[in-house]
Amino acid sequence: MLEVRPREDADRGVTLLLGSGELVVAHAPAGARSRRRFGGALEPGARVRARWTHARQGSRAVLTEAEPQRPAPAPDPLERYYAACHLLEMARNISQEGLVDPRVFRLVDRCIEALGTGAPVDALLRYAEAWMLRLAGVLPPLDACEVCGRSLGGGAGLHLAPEVGARCREHRAPGSAALGPEATAWLRRSRTASPDRLEALEEDVDEPLRRALESLLIALTGRRLRALEALTRLGRERS
Ligand SMILES: [Zn+2]
Structure with missing residues (x-):
């Protein structure tokens, strides 16, 4: 539902x-x-x-x-409730964009299940966002700069922007989101990770990942992510 x-x-x-x-x-x-x-x-x-x-x-x-x-996710704790709302909102937006794929259902279902059993919220949402983008075919390969072909592995990090893909520092597009080496490595690993076995993300890895994935999702669907905005505000109020 x-x-x-x-x-x-x-x-x-x-x-x-x-x-x-x-x-x-x-x-x-x-x-x-x-x-x-x-x-x-x-x-x-x-x-x-x-x-x-x-x-x-x-x-x-x-x-x-x-x-x-x-049963539906409980309204308390609020953080997990907003997280579940974010999963549902992403699924609705991406499905309205015309993506019909059983993997969207399985992704949301497994992530809501994992939310209810104590999985770390931030890591789980970044995992779900990355997979929504992969299923929609808009998360670019993260191996090499799409302009010069330079490897983005090792300690390089990368710059992500909607429509232009992943690029090295030198060729980054205006307004693109910078991901450091750790965030880049995490995003690569999320391809094969299991949502019920994720480890918590450090804030300095999570934040740039959230920004980058959020901007790709908004560019894809043309819609704001209201539940994620509420969750981010909640996090700020509490810190
Ligand atoms: Zn380059």
Whole structure:
């Protein structure tokens, strides 16, 4: 369940991400009331088994039943809740951009699972952001500068910018985000890492990674990442 919006009376409008990676926007009549049909399932982030029908071909789907299989992320602690919202928001944005891929569902599902079992929030989100970009085909290879071909391995670090890919310091595009050697190495390792076994990121590695990945995601979908903004503000207030 990606989104749940209030409608007239006790109705709800919902957006579901299917296991196939497709989005389904549906109307849930009396969604806020009917425990029998929807008990606990109409919450963003809940994994549900759902049924829906179409009154006629091409009309909006009507949700007839939804059964929770994993409850929605708890609102407390707030940091983990915002993190889950960020995962859902990314999945919705990237799916609306036309990416239909079962790996989007699996990525969100595994990351929400890992969030609930204590995985470090920052590392998990950077992992998810990097993978969303990979699935959309816009995280460039990080091996060599795309202008001069110089290796970006070892202690070199790199500069990332939307549309222009990864470049060395000399050929960096205006406004690109600089990643040091550690952040670069982390991003490479995230290809094969497992989301439930990530280690916490140091702030000086996490921050540039967040900025770089955020700008690529925004360039890809044209939408702000509101949950991530809220999470970043929360982090600032607490430090
Ligand atoms: Zn270069």
